[in-house]
Amino acid sequence: MANGSSGRGRFGQLGFIFAAVGSAIGLGNIWKFPYITYANDGGSFVLVYLLAIALIGLPIMMAELVIGRRTRQSPVGAFLKAAKNTVGGRAWGAVGALGVTGSFILLSYYALIAGWTVYYFGQCLSWSVRGVAVQDQALGESFGAFLANGPLQIGFHLLFMAVTVGVVALGVREGIERVTKLLMPVLGAILILLVVNSFWSPGFGEAMRFLFHIGPITADGLLEAVGHAFFTLSVGMGAMLTYGSYMTSRQSIPRSAVAISLLDTLIAIMACIIMFSIIFSVDAAERATTFGKSATILFTTLPRMFYEMPLGVVLAPMFYLLVGFAALTSTISLLETVASYLIDRRGFSRRKACLVTGGAIFAFGIPSALSLGASGALSAFAPFGERAEGFFSTMDYTVSNWILPLGGLLMALFFGWFLSSRESRAELAEGHGDVSRWFFIWRGVLLRFVCPIAILWIIWAVIGGRSFA
Numbered sequence: 001m002a003n004g005s006s007g008r009g010r011f012g013q014l015g016f017i018f019a020a021v022g023s024a025i026g027l028g029n030i031w032k033f034p035y036i037t038y039a040n041d042g043g044s045f046v047l048v049y050l051l052a053i054a055l056i057g058l059p060i061m062m063a064e065l066v067i068g069r070r071t072r073q074s075p076v077g078a079f080l081k082a083a084k085n086t087v088g089g090r091a092w093g094a095v096g097a098l099g100v101t102g103s104f105i106l107l108s109y110y111a112l113i114a115g116w117t118v119y120y121f122g123q124c125l126s127w128s129v130r131g132v133a134v135q136d137q138a139l140g141e142s143f144g145a146f147l148a149n150g151p152l153q154i155g156f157h158l159l160f161m162a163v164t165v166g167v168v169a170l171g172v173r174e175g176i177e178r179v180t181k182l183l184m185p186v187l188g189a190i191l192i193l194l195v196v197n198s199f200w201s202p203g204f205g206e207a208m209r210f211l212f213h214i215g216p217i218t219a220d221g222l223l224e225a226v227g228h229a230f231f232t233l234s235v236g237m238g239a240m241l242t243y244g245s246y247m248t249s250r251q252s253i254p255r256s257a258v259a260i261s262l263l264d265t266l267i268a269i270m271a272c273i274i275m276f277s278i279i280f281s282v283d284a285a286e287r288a289t290t291f292g293k294s295a296t297i298l299f300t301t302l303p304r305m306f307y308e309m310p311l312g313v314v315l316a317p318m319f320y321l322l323v324g325f326a327a328l329t330s331t332i333s334l335l336e337t338v339a340s341y342l343i344d345r346r347g348f349s350r351r352k353a354c355l356v357t358g359g360a361i362f363a364f365g366i367p368s369a370l371s372l373g374a375s376g377a378l379s380a381f382a383p384f385g386e387r388a389e390g391f392f393s394t395m396d397y398t399v400s401n402w403i404l405p406l407g408g409l410l411m412a413l414f415f416g417w418f419l420s421s422r423e424s425r426a427e428l429a430e431g432h433g434d435v436s437r438w439f440f441i442w443r444g445v446l447l448r449f450v451c452p453i454a455i456l457w458i459i460w461a462v463i464g465g466r467s468f469a
């Protein structure tokens, strides 16, 4: 079974790592993590996040890779096949279906935000070339106007989806592996450059203190840190499972999962160093008024700060290019998760599957694109009340607060309590060797108890009205 079905794509060993790291690293690392860390007062939040990555995200990532590679199927087929002889049987296919649905929804608005990075890349290029003085107020206004511009939102969303479809349609090796192998090193290089550049920034020392000081943390902060661990590692919805189904059996799953998690975390911390060095370079009073807890600093204040730095004219466009690349390698993995369902389960050709799913996801993203001001009704759409206002926020709330934790919970339960330990142990040993030293901790402690309890706590809190989208 392990090496079965010919005709499916297969990653090279390094290719797999690049693709999986590319999936993990995205807007979650560069846009979301810095701003939620800032809103949660740094230090302790970062520590909890690191613990959540190690104790919850990493074990579930390993589980996803195990089931993907064991069955050589995309999420739905993988659960159907793996659950054949377990209690629950075919009902477990629903976990895969939940993941495919979640990926569909997530991509519909993720590509939209990704489109903003392309727009800002263009903006910064033009600012750099024309040498205009970029000012806060004008930036805030132009960002607001950009959000409310329906055709522009739809246009950049379409552009990003089209590039994603193009890459995924080329296939696992020719498309995904080639593009991620090219983009990830470029991304790494740009990031290192920006981090080194921030060493000289007047805010660097304070940024480091903020990141690593230990202070009080709220219950909401705890929840947000755990929830973000899923999002940033791309686990809980079958994306890693899908990539695992293209992984060679010669490669070690535990070692790969550790490498992916470490790299993802490293990049998130680097993004914080870059952003906070800029943020802490302004004095406290200005910081309090400009930054608050805003999710939009990446597009409203950051450009101006870049242009106040030496080399800013080069660094600014480079930065948005970097965020765009990071987002692209993530949208690729989301589309692959959805498209591979049609390929494996419905017999679609890869090209047709990509066009159909890509088209549908683009269409489903249109209401999100119009809910940022362009359409009054969509902007006010709020079935969850104050927790999520507007169509876009409602979709994000549904995926981040419900589908991701629920998917992760069901996966942890499946591995911890239902799938025989013989099956998962055999697959883990494949390409790795002896796993007996830690296998019990992984399955018997983390997946069986730690992950479900932590996730149930999140779900309970979400029901209780806390939102961490």
Ligand code: TRP
Residues within 6 Å of the ligand: 023, 024, 025, 026, 027, 028, 029, 230, 231, 232, 233, 234, 235, 236, 237, 239, 330, 331, 333, 334
């Ligand atoms: N991990 C990516 C980020 O941090 C987002 C992402 C890509 C994702 N694929 C996923 C999140 C699958 C959840 C599930 O930006």
